[in-house]
Amino acid sequence: MSNLLVTGGAGFIGSNFVHYVIRETDLNVTVLDKLTYAGNRATLSSLPEERLSFVQGDIADATLVDRLVENTDVVVHYAAESHNDNSLHDPRPFVDTNILGTYTLLEAARRHDVRFHHISTDEVYGDLELDDPERFTESTPYNPSSPYSSTKAGSDLLVRAWVRSFGLRATISNCSNNYGPYQHVEKFIPRQITNVIDGVRPRLYGEGLNVRDWIHANDHSSAVLTILERGDVGETYLIGADGEQNNKAVIESILEIMGETTGAYDHVIDRSGHDLRYAIDSTKLRTALGWTPQYSDFRAGLEATVKWYRENEAWWRPQKAATEAKYQTTGQ
Numbered sequence: 001m002s003n004l005l006v007t008g009g010a011g012f013i014g015s016n017f018v019h020y021v022i023r024e025t026d027l028n029v030t031v032l033d034k035l036t037y038a039g040n041r042a043t044l045s046s047l048p049e050e051r052l053s054f055v056q057g058d059i060a061d062a063t064l065v066d067r068l069v070e071n072t073d074v075v076v077h078y079a080a081e082s083h084n085d086n087s088l089h090d091p092r093p094f095v096d097t098n099i100l101g102t103y104t105l106l107e108a109a110r111r112h113d114v115r116f117h118h119i120s121t122d123e124v125y126g127d128l129e130l131d132d133p134e135r136f137t138e139s140t141p142y143n144p145s146s147p148y149s150s151t152k153a154g155s156d157l158l159v160r161a162w163v164r165s166f167g168l169r170a171t172i173s174n175c176s177n178n179y180g181p182y183q184h185v186e187k188f189i190p191r192q193i194t195n196v197i198d199g200v201r202p203r204l205y206g207e208g209l210n211v212r213d214w215i216h217a218n219d220h221s222s223a224v225l226t227i228l229e230r231g232d233v234g235e236t237y238l239i240g241a242d243g244e245q246n247n248k249a250v251i252e253s254i255l256e257i258m259g260e261t262t263g264a265y266d267h268v269i270d271r272s273g274h275d276l277r278y279a280i281d282s283t284k285l286r287t288a289l290g291w292t293p294q295y296s297d298f299r300a301g302l303e304a305t306v307k308w309y310r311e312n313e314a315w316w317r318p319q320k321a322a323t324e325a326k327y328q329t330t331g332q
Contacts, residue, residue, distance in 0.1 A: 001115070001228065005072040007032045007059050007105065008079030010039040012183040013119070013175075013217050017078065020221035022047050032068055033079065034058050037322075042315065043182050059101035062108070069108035074115040074228060077105055080155075082121075083186060084148050088272055091147035098151035099158070106162045109170070116170040117228055118159045122213065122238070123149035124174060127275030130209060135279035136174075138236045145273050156236075163234045171231045173224060175239040176280045179301065180217035181308045185316050186323045189302075192251055192265075193309045194320055196258045206270030208248030211277035215241040216301040219293040226291045240280025241293035243301075253299060257306050 004021065008014040009031030021027050030053040033039045044052060057064045059079050069075060079101060081087065081094040102118070109116040125136045126143030142157075144150040162168040179189045192202040223239040231237060245253075252262040285291050295301035309316060 001073050002027060003072045004029050004074050004076055005032060005068055006030070006076045006078060008039070008077075009033055010035060010041055010043055010054075011078065012038070012187075013178050013220055014078035015040075015043040015182050016178075016180060016217035017076065017221040017224060018044060018052070019047065020218060021225065022051055024222075024225070027051075029053070030055060030068060030072060032057055032059065032065075037319075038082070038184050040182070040315070060096060060104050062104050065104050066108045066111065069105070069114055070112050072114060074117065075105060075109055076117045076119070076224065076228070077102065078119045080119075080152065082148060084146050085186075085271065087147035087151075091151075094147050094151040098148075099154045102155040102158055106158060106168065106170075110162060110166050110168050113169070115228075115233075116159070116168060117224065118156065118170060118172045119224065120156050120172055120174045121149065121152050122174050122176050122240075122278045122280055123275065124153040124156060125278075128277040128279060130211060130277050132277070135213075135281040136238060137281045138238055138284055145275055169233045171227055171233060172236040173227055173239050174236065174280075175220050175223075176213035176215050176241070176243070176278060178217045178220055179214055180305055181312070182315070183217075184323075185319050186326075188247065189250065189254070189305065190309060190316065191323070192254050193258070193306055194316055196254065196260060197310065197313070198320070202251050202254070202265040203268045204247060204251055204265055205268060205274060207267070208251065209246050209276075210274055211244055211246045211279070212250075213240050213279045214243035214245055214250075214298055214301075215239065215293065216295040216304075219295055222294070223285060223291050226285070226289050230289045237285045237289070238280050238282050239285060240282040241296060241298075243295075243298040244277075244279055245298060250302075253302055254306065257303055
């Protein structure tokens, strides 16, 4: 393994992985990214050109994908449409990218016998009750609830079918909610942070009791690299850092870290089909592959994230006005 093709490598978790790989290994990386609104070429601008190649293109472009896969050792597939709110307004891009794009990559990897790792989400499992002591495991049945999570579930099943039917050398990881640097300001944590920076009261869906299992993007990146290096072909690994927090607690922590009154936020109408709780059991990853997270303390990771957004306004500022204008149309 010396050359990686990272799809979606200019997006949030993909770019964090690219930064991590360049920093922690001597691997060379080619990024394939369509540069939709969620991709930002500037996110990769500080990385050494001799180890990073960038190609703008669509993962559903079979000719382009075949050329790139032919010249790589491993495909790490991050590219996805991933915002639940957007999937409720227009599901079609999620079908095109998450299902047809994944199919295109799988076929190229099969033709060229290239190792494949598929990045997925815990949302494919549906949700848990707030008082349920259980957590998702690799054997939890799929029960997606939105166009986004349904298309990710479909892409997971395609990977599994290509492993069984065609012998593709593939692994899958399903991760809990990521936070950290380079996340688009439409997402929950960076939206609240940048609103506070702008003197705008954060907004909370419903009562804010919905629980997410948060993981810092650096920890997700280290887990994926661990799977690439030591994971067994055909296996699925759940990635989590025991970071369960409800949305109300997250907003109040952000306000406290940023020196504001913890009650200085507004409630808005809850999102349609809003899942109650996600929780990851990452025992298999930790025991079989020896992985542990750096940010086992969510508060420490959140403080580092607030610091990054304070210090990198030039990166997120161009996104902010358009994002808030879009939310204004829905009252959120």
